[in-house]
Amino acid sequence: MSIRRFWSSPKTLGDVNVVTEELKNLYYKRLLPIEKHYSFHHFHSPSYEDADFDNKPMVLVMGQYSTGKTTFIRYLLEEEFPGSRVGPEPTTDCFTALMYGEEERVTPGNAITVDPKKPFRNLDPFGNSFLNRFQCVQMPNPVLERISIIDTPGILTAAKRKLSRGYDFQAVLRWFAERVDRIILLFDAHKLEFSDELTRAFGALYGYEDKLRVVLNKADRVDSQQLMRVYGALMWSLGKVFRTPEILRIYIGSFWSEPRQRCDHYNLIELEEEDLLTDIRNLPRNAAVRKLNDLVKRARLVRAHAHIVSHLKQEMPTIFCRESKKHNLIYELPVIFTKIQQQHRVPAGDFPDCTKMQEKLLGQDFSKFKTLKPSLMNSLNKLLTTDIASLVPLFQQQEQRKKSLPAVLDGEFLGTFRRDQFKGDPFKEMLKDDEVSEADSDEWAVEKYKPKYDEIFYNLSPHNGKLSGTKVKEWMTTTHLPNSVLAHIWRLADVDRDGMLDNEEFALAVHLIEGKLDGHWLPRELPSHLVPPSKRLSTSSDAPA
Structure with missing residues (x-):
């Protein structure tokens, strides 16, 4: 019996589409007008489009060069893909989006960003320097029928940190982190190094730690004593970088299709591999929940942004000393954040990074900011309190039918089915x-x-x-x-x-x-x-x- 016959489940797929359409309608009706009114896109990410709601779950694979990112993807797909190169030196020099297509083809970045059916149109502001380093590969691989995979350039080590990429690598990573369903961060058990660019890349993942899965790759090439030391060093280093009390889950594995070296922790590697593949395999089932979570997170950020902008507008003088007052307000932004928290009961976790907000405010004209508009704020509050709650029954129905929802059933995922x-x-x-x-x-x-x-x-x-x-x-x-x-x-x-x-x-x-x-x-x-x-x-x- 063909595996593909288990992918067609019209009834349950309809439930997912209903939830997605409801989320799309809520965004366009409630949230987008507020984003435009308070110029949210000048400070944060661009507005969502239909493709952002309709696209398949995406997996972002990142890590330092030669940690096995491209090999990991080939391991999942069980085949080569156009443009894939592996080696001990930095071989992947561009972002590659792997998506399903009836025919194998490669689309350059400038062309793919004008396709309304692809969720990459908002990458255009990063300019030609980035778009020349971005491509979309479409191929008839069954794994890609359910998920899309983003391969990234290797993060440079300390020895190569002086090399310039020509575009804002951290900003691009954050753009993808906001939109993907899972982030796979690979480390090499042989060379555990935290460079400056890697630390900055961690900053791009701030706020998206729930999507992050850390993989200690090539673990069969070290003995158990060395693995224990490397694992402990990685946990300690990650604890210093990520400002969360929760411990990140680290998977131990050797993700390639070649024979593994027989080691004392061979069975552990097999169990860890199955756990990670199961996590990725279930992404299509949880896609609607992820979209809801991202929409709520964005709505709370928009609410905090509206209060910040309106407060700055009210504090600005109408005629004299406007420039000096602007710089004073930017300097006092941490105090303003505290005032807004107390006056409007906005949680501290909803506010953007203060330092980055100060940098972006320097180039803005405060006279163009808008004051609070009660009708828009009421609409936003209704979204967070009433509209989202009305979707709960749909999610409960989906949860009951979760076993019937399609998952990733091909490539290496067969081992977890x-x-x-x-x-x-x-x-x-x-x-x-x-x-x-x-x-x-x-x-x-x-x-x-x-x-x-x-x-x-x-x-x-x-x-x-x-x-x-x-x-x-x-x-x-x-x-x-x-x-x-x-x-x-x-x-x-x-x-x-x-x-x-x-x-x-x-x-x-x-x-x-x-x-x-x-x-x-x-x-x-x-x-x-x-x-x-x-x-x-x-x-x-x-x-x-």
Whole structure:
């Protein structure tokens, strides 16, 4: 049965679309007029567009150069993508948005920012220096049918911090951080270094720590004692940078498709990998909740901004000493923040960063600011108190149907999928030996390699001509390939889906493993020339019309 058939769920998808449309209507009706009235976009992010509400969940992958960002993405997609380069030096020199498309194509940054169907139109203010370093890659990858992935240039270390990018790297990161659903921050277990640019990049993530997932990559290349020290050093360094009492979750892994080195913490790496992949896999299910959370966060910032702007307008003189008064008000902005908190009961967490606000106010004409408009503020308060609350029943209905909502089911995410259609997957459940009918043998693409594969097969002591999932798993794990890769090989090899492998299916599995060890990508569906002869009639009769 095709995996894609589990992606179509019109009823539940309709629920998500209803929630998204309601959020879109609330933004255009309640929030956008206030943003325009108080020039919110001159100080903070541009206004939302339809594409910001309708786009698929996005994952931002960032980290220092040579930490495995591009390799991590290739690991998720299980294939190369145009423009991907890996190496010990800084190889990725641009932002790359990976999105789904029926045909593989690369669109330059200047062209993609004029497409109203893509959520990148507001990147235009960053100018040609950035847009020349931005591209959108579309490809028919099933993982990209449910999520989009943003690959980023490597953050420079201290030795290269004098190099200029030509655009505001921190501002671009913050633009993406505001709009993505998940931020994956990778560190190399071999070279843990916090450079100046990395510290500034952390500043771009301020306020979006809930989206952040930290990954300590290449953990199989160090022993357990070294891993413990590196993990502790990373926790200590992150605690100094992020101004939150909560501890960031750090995943330990080795995210590439090559065999892992056998180490004492091998099982820990497998468990951590599954946790992270499950977190990413569930992003489509939680997309509507994330959009609601971002809308509420933006509305609270708009409310604080309106009070700040109106207060500055009231304090400005009409004729004399306007410039000196302006500088005094900017200098006293922290005191003004406190006054607004007390007078209007605006929480301190809703206010923008004071230092950045002072910098932006220097170039503004205070005479153009507007005073508080009661009708607009009442509309904003209604949004936060009544309108959002009216959406709760829709979210509750969605929560009840969460198991039916589509998730990411391809690439490395197959290893975290636990549905009944993958019956007999030994990487998710242990099976007992059952009696099965013997299969006839015939020639196929694996035939010339089969004698050496049969020797391994019979050394594993098959029962009634078949090997159980337990025995096959024990042998397959000796290859040190990631469990998610081995799980995909199992599903390709177990053609009759009985949870066991006969000699032909086992030969097919070993053939796929050898191909993977030689650096080849696995097929998503088993090609006809690899289907064992005894299974060709059954697979063709089972195929959907």
